[in-house]
Amino acid sequence: MLAPKGLEHHCGPFFDLYTLKPLIEELVKLSIQAGTNYNLLIENETKEIMAAKVYFLEAGGEWFERYYGRPFDRTEIEEIKALLAQLE
Numbered sequence: 001m002l003a004p005k006g007l008e009h010h011c012g013p014f015f016d017l018y019t020l021k022p023l024i025e026e027l028v029k030l031s032i033q034a035g036t037n038y039n040l041l042i043e044n045e046t047k048e049i050m051a052a053k054v055y056f057l058e059a060g061g062e063w064f065e066r067y068y069g070r071p072f073d074r075t076e077i078e079e080i081k082a083l084l085a086q087l088e
Contacts, residue, residue: 015042029067032060032063032064035056035060036056036057036060039053039056039057047084049086050084054080054081055079055085057077058074058077059072061074061077
């Protein structure tokens with residue numbers, strides 16, 4: 001994908017706009033996966049951190065539903081939100 005029209009690999013600037021769009025689309029698909037993995041490294045030290053993680057997971061699920069066409073089951077997210085509400 002980084003080799004414009006059979007030439008050697010090329011990382012930019014993108015002179016071949018035909019490859020730019022698919023490259024950005026692929027990077028976006030991978031970024032949500034990378035963010036989910038990075039999310040595991042953050043310790044649950046406060047309620048705010050836990051709430052932010054739940055929000056991130058919910059947003060990621062909605063993103064997958066929209067762009068991959070897979071239904072997002074919000075059952076577990078709602079259960080976790082209810083547990084977080086009990087911590088107050």
